[in-house]
Amino acid sequence: MPLLRYLRDSLVFAPCYIALDWASYIDPVGPFNITPWNPQHGLAIVWLLLGGLSHAPAVLATVVVAEAVVRGLPGGYFIAALTSLTLTGGFASMAWILRELLPDPGLRSTRHLTLFTAVVVAGTAIVGTAFVGLLRGADLLGATPVPEALLRFWVGDAVGILITAPLLLVVADPARRAGLLALARRPESLAQAGILVAAMWLVFDGMHGDPARLFYLLFVPLIWIAARGGMNGAVVAAAIVQIGVVIGINQEAGARLPVLELQALVATFTLTGLYLGMMVDERERAAESLRQSLRLAAAGEMAGAIAHEVNQPLTALSNYGESALMLLARQGAADAALSDIVRKMLQESARAAEVVRRLRDFFRSGTTRLESLPAEELLATVRRIGQQVLGAETPVLSVRDEAELPALYVDRLQVEVVIRNLIANAQDAIRSGGAEARSIDVQVRRHDPEHLCLVFADSGPGLSLEMRERVFEPFVSGKATGMGLGLAISRAIAEAHGGSLEARAAAHGEFHLVLPCNRNP
Amino acid sequence: MQPEPLTVHIVDDDASVRDSLALMLGLAGFRTAFFADAEALLAAWRADWSGCVVADLKLPGASGLELQAEMARRGSPLPFIIITAHGDVPAARAAFRADAVDLLEKPFDHEQLRAAI
Numbered sequence: 001m002p003l004l005r006y007l008r009d010s011l012v013f014a015p016c017y018i019a020l021d022w023a024s025y026i027d028p029v030g031p032f033n034i035t036p037w038n039p040q041h042g043l044a045i046v047w048l049l050l051g052g053l054s055h056a057p058a059v060l061a062t063v064v065v066a067e068a069v070v071r072g073l074p075g076g077y078f079i080a081a082l083t084s085l086t087l088t089g090g091f092a093s094m095a096w097i098l099r100e101l102l103p104d105p106g107l108r109s110t111r112h113l114t115l116f117t118a119v120v121v122a123g124t125a126i127v128g129t130a131f132v133g134l135l136r137g138a139d140l141l142g143a144t145p146v147p148e149a150l151l152r153f154w155v156g157d158a159v160g161i162l163i164t165a166p167l168l169l170v171v172a173d174p175a176r177r178a179g180l181l182a183l184a185r186r187p188e189s190l191a192q193a194g195i196l197v198a199a200m201w202l203v204f205d206g207m208h209g210d211p212a213r214l215f216y217l218l219f220v221p222l223i224w225i226a227a228r229g230g231m232n233g234a235v236v237a238a239a240i241v242q243i244g245v246v247i248g249i250n251q252e253a254g255a256r257l258p259v260l261e262l263q264a265l266v267a268t269f270t271l272t273g274l275y276l277g278m279m280v281d282e283r284e285r286a287a288e289s290l291r292q293s294l295r296l297a298a299a300g301e302m303a304g305a306i307a308h309e310v311n312q313p314l315t316a317l318s319n320y321g322e323s324a325l326m327l328l329a330r331q332g333a334a335d336a337a338l339s340d341i342v343r344k345m346l347q348e349s350a351r352a353a354e355v356v357r358r359l360r361d362f363f364r365s366g367t368t369r370l371e372s373l374p375a376e377e378l379l380a381t382v383r384r385i386g387q388q389v390l391g392a393e394t395p396v397l398s399v400r401d402e403a404e405l406p407a408l409y410v411d412r413l414q415v416e417v418v419i420r421n422l423i424a425n426a427q428d429a430i431r432s433g434g435a436e437a438r439s440i441d442v443q444v445r446r447h448d449p450e451h452l453c454l455v456f457a458d459s460g461p462g463l464s465l466e467m468r469e470r471v472f473e474p475f476v477s478g479k480a481t482g483m484g485l486g487l488a489i490s491r492a493i494a495e496a497h498g499g500s501l502e503a504r505a506a507a508h509g510e511f512h513l514v515l516p517c518n519r520n521p
Numbered sequence: 522m523q524p525e526p527l528t529v530h531i532v533d534d535d536a537s538v539r540d541s542l543a544l545m546l547g548l549a550g551f552r553t554a555f556f557a558d559a560e561a562l563l564a565a566w567r568a569d570w571s572g573c574v575v576a577d578l579k580l581p582g583a584s585g586l587e588l589q590a591e592m593a594r595r596g597s598p599l600p601f602i603i604i605t606a607h608g609d610v611p612a613a614r615a616a617f618r619a620d621a622v623d624l625l626e627k628p629f630d631h632e633q634l635r636a637a638i
Contacts, residue, residue, distance in 0.1 A: 312535045315628040319541030322631045326548040353628045 010058040013047050014065065016040075021066045024160070024246070037246065037263060038157045040066070041091065041124075042164030048095035049105050050172055060088040075140050082134055090127030094119055103502075106173050107166060107231070110278050117162065117271065124157040152260060159267045163242050166274060167235040174466070180232045188228065196221045196237060200244040204251075212258055215265045222269065226276035230284065234277030238270040307356045314353050321346040370497075372518045373412060375405035375444065375452075381412075382419055382442050382454075389423045390440070401444040408452060409518040414493045418501070421486040422456045422511055429460025429509045451499060451514050458509040468503040528572035529638055530599070531555040532562050532588065534580050538627075542575070549635060559583035563591060570599060573622070573638060578605035589619050602637045604629060 020040035044059050063084040067073055073080050099105070101115050132150045170176045183189055199221055203214045218241060225233040245262055321342055328339045373381075379399050386399075408415070426440045437459040447453035463471065472487050487501075490513075494501040497515055504510040529551045533539050536557075543553045552572070556562040558580050574592070576585040583591070589601045601621045613624050623637040 311627045312538055316535070316537035316541040318628040318631075319538070319545045323541065323545040323548050326545070349628065357626075 006054075006058070009047075009051065010055070010062075013043070013055075013058065014062040017043055017062050018066045018069055020164075022070045025070055035152070035156050037242070038160035039164040039242075040160070041087070041157055042161040043168065044088075044091045045095050045098075045161060046165050046168040046172070048091055049098055050169075053092055053096060056088060056092045059091060060084060063087050075135075075138060079134070079138055079140065083131060086127065086130045086134060090123060090130070094123040097123070106169055106176070107278070109282060110275060113274055113278050116165075120161050120165070121158055124161065125154050128153040128157060155260060155263050155267065159242075159263050159270070162267060162270050162274075163235075163238050166231070167239055170232055170235050176232060179230075180236070183229050183232050189233075192221060192225045192228070192233070192237075193240065196225070196240055197244070200241065200248070204244070204248040210258070212261050212265060215262070215269075218269060219272065222273050223276065226273055227280055229277070230281040231274065231277035234273035238266075238273050241269055242266055310356055311353070314349055314356070317349045318346060318353075321349065370409055370411055373408040373410055373415070375401060375407060378408060378415075378444065381416060382423075385416060385419050386423055386440070386442075389420060390427055398439070399442045399444075402446065405444060405446065405452060407518040408515050410497055410515055411493075414497075415515065418490040418493050418513065419454075421490045422513065425486060425511075426456060426458035426460065426509055429458055429462075433459070433461040447514050450517055450519065452517055454513040454515070456509075456511040456513065460509040462506045462508045462510070463503050465505045468505045471503060472501075528552040528554050528570065530562060530570070530572060530574045532557075532559060532574065532576040532580065532585070533604075534558060534577065538577075545631070546638075551638065559585070559588040559591075562588065566592070566595070566597065568596070570597070573600045573602060575602045575604060575634075575638070578603055578616075586615055586619065589616065589621065593619065602634070604634075 017040045020043060021038075024037045024039055025035055044063075048055055048059065064080060067080045067084060097119050098116065101119070102112055107113050107116055128150050132146055132153055135149075136146055170180060196218065199217050203217060222234070222237055225237045229236075245266055249259055249262070324342045325339060325346070328335055328342065379401055382399050423440065423442075430438050430440070439459045441455075441457045443455045443457070445453055445455070472491050491501040494513055494515065499514040499516055500512075501514070502512045504512065529546055531539055531542050531546075531553060532555070533542070534557060539555045539557070543555050546553050556565070559576075560582055562574070562576075574588075576588055578585040580588070585601075585603050585605070589603070592599065592601070601616070601619075603616045603621050603624045604627055605624065616624050623633070625633055625637070
């Protein structure tokens, strides 16, 4: 990463981290960072997750500076260095594990959410143990018993990350950011926020007593917010509640509020909201997918009917044209211009026929014939198609596989269509990129116990985050002569088999095709 | 009766396709005869016909495949070329199993048709 960008990003990150650290330094155990709220840790993890582990040194430096500025280096430089290392190491590890487990940093399903929560809860427990252990070893905890310190750190850390990380991930994703802004503009959102704030007031001030007693009231507006706003709404609601709790605690600084208990309630609130929101989002995606399918099915019926009707006159046109050419040829060299015109007419009718054929192919649900396709045959097919598509001019096509791969259970003809599309696509990408290396690499490997993954990598320019979804939209083509259906058809075929076709955002082209294996070999 | 010279027998329900095909094949030097549906061909068929049959899959009444089967049952030696507006794989398999010479998708490549004939 260019140094300038690195510095610029770090200069944005560091003040935000320190500001959050300072704002959350409430009710600490001893002069250390064992507070029941650590949102700055969420910021660090998200930055490492999105930007990569190369940011770790910047994080370490920032944590040290925060120790100095916010807490005045209690325990001396050495202890500060050790605790900072522990924290940074913990953040980096969690970020790395999340990068490995989640296919993309955004949280997109309840499964991702569960993985995320599990990593955060386990990770903060481990980091907390190390942190508190360190302080205990240096005899800096004073009178506080280790379990209490650990509990505070753990809850504070976990809550801080669970609230800030999803919020930051939503804000960092351009599509979700747009969704969030659209949500904010709705008058209903204002009403929801108002009710939430009013409920918070009731919880804290209204009863003059233990706020934890009435906390459950906040869950009712949460259901409304999550149902209407999905994950976007839920992360904002969680942020509002957390900020409200912090304000409430600061106001009642004299009274001994059960801070830890409140934070545990906030954690529960956040998790509930996130799961509700995620499920609402998933349901909405399923409904949209169904609507799309129905639309395509209706269009398909019509396209099929039109295709058949149009093919008859196109056939006749083509025959008449050919006849005209033959008649003209008999008349000798005269009227070369006429022959030329008739030839062009024939070309146009062939072009129309091609359009009709591709449209029909796109919409055809087809009678899918599933059969077993052994790995060796799959590779031979890929090589054969590569030969046909790329011919002599090529980019080197190398096909690799792991040993002992199970057979696929697919429709061979349809899979050939997909492979052909992906290879042709790779070839076009390389041509347009004009890079030095020209290679297309296909690797077959296990994806999970029931699927194989074919990775098509090319040395072309690759796709950005926005383009990697757009390329699959029908009728969007980067080529002048393309209809933009190739990738859309390929994805439809992959998904009809119960698999998937995804593009990676990288500096080179990379497509992952997942197909099901034969379960009864 | 004189045995009939080699003739391409065209069976298609679309009048323009029949006419244009007959015209083109005639210019290419083939003798042609055309029929609007399977029944017409079967009714006119004589054992001493020679040449081949170019039939559309989709016909009113009996289909191109059924025509092919019926002709085989009657002992006709005429080979079949099937043309079709659909790219129907199961039909293709059935046609080739019944010994069709070729199956072409409309609109077809004229060279391929001539080669098949």
